[in-house]
Amino acid sequence: MYDPVKRWGALVGEVKSTGRLAMTLGGLGLVAGALMIAGSRHWLPTTLPSFPPPPEAGEAQPAPHGPVHDARPGQPARRIAEDLIAPPPLDVAGIERIEARPPLGELGLASPPKTPMPKDWRETLLYRPVAISSAVFEAMGRRVIVSGAVDIGPARTCSFDDAIWPCGQRARAAFNAWLRGRALKCVLPPDGDRFVIAASCTLGKQDVGAWLVANGWAMAAPGGTYGKAESVARGAQMGIFGPPQ
Template sequence: MYDPVKRRGALVGEVKSTGRLATTLGSLGLVAGALLIAGSRHRLASEPPSYPPAQEISEARPAPPVPTHDTRPGQPARRVAEDLIAPPPLEASGIERIEPRPPLGELGLAPPPKTPMPQDWRETLLYRPVATSSAAFEAMGRKVVISGTVDIAPDRTCAFGDAVWPCGQRARAAFNAWLRGRALKCVLPPDGDRFAIAAPCALGKQDVGAWLVANGWAMASASGVYGKAESVARGAQMGIFGPPQ
């Protein structure tokens, strides 16, 4: 007679037996893998590495070329395309010195040296200056001409195209309008003189001579430092180089 209780117990026993068998087989597999890895490591450590024979290495790598040396005294150790690379021999008797070419522009020229001022000349403040011409003024009983410039006389006239205009008077008026009675700092001798003195002057940090020449109200002297400023004023047709103002 079929007994379900006994049958259930038999199935449980079979399942437990199968689990124990799988666990045992898994453990045996791990042990076998570990033994296999250990054997491989022992074999690799015990066997020396294999290299190709030295003869094969020498045949695979071409030998570097052996340089050719010249053992004669006084000669170079090696010559390579001497007729193409080495310069031809020159004799001192065939060399001729010529004059240097002129500079390509004014930028290549050294500026003219500045004329040293006498040791007793000092910076002096001149108050309420009044322009007497385009580059000259009077202040505190002194007559000063801005050094490095060529003054434009008040009676001078200029021509621009078909127009003729009193550029000297206009230049003096422009100088007075720029001064506005402000004090000028000039390098002057300690004692005053009844004659006009050429001296450099500044209005604040502005060089007076540079302002006059750059705006076309005075010309640069040949020995001065304002030649470039005059060229710019001429090119821009400013001041006396332009139309009536």
């Protein structure tokens, strides 16, 4: 028959015996640790290793005094002072100055400086311009030569494949047809000066000289900015460089 009182007593006895076993094992561990600490002085060194102090900032270190071997072919090793760097011997007579290589392209070339305009010159609108030749026009009592363009006179004739035609008159007519009486903006001197003058002009955002040269109705001035435009017009046989029109 099951007796709960006896069962409870047996459990209490088992717990007590387990606690005594744990206490015994803990005591043995403490004793072993104490013995290891006591004997560690025989295993570990009693003095710490010494290291040289680090060099201070800016203090130069002595260079090793071992032999220096030069691995370069044909160059014997030379003994020099530790605080001196001697350049190798150089024969000045063997130096030759050569010309600089040409530029790889025209993009990197500097553009010629522009001629500064006088301070009293201002941008002026010239209304109802009329071309009197391929690169000269009159407006508001002024006669203006388009800067950078070489004029083709009205009396000039051109030849193309044995055909002679009045290219000067045709160039003037083309200039007038392009203007159509629209106002030009030119950089001009004060109103008191009414002499014939070469000036750069624009029609809206279009450069007048660039349009004339690019379409073959004028030639580029030597050393000016329209040289490439004339080359293109000649190659395409435009304007005075082409057939009769």
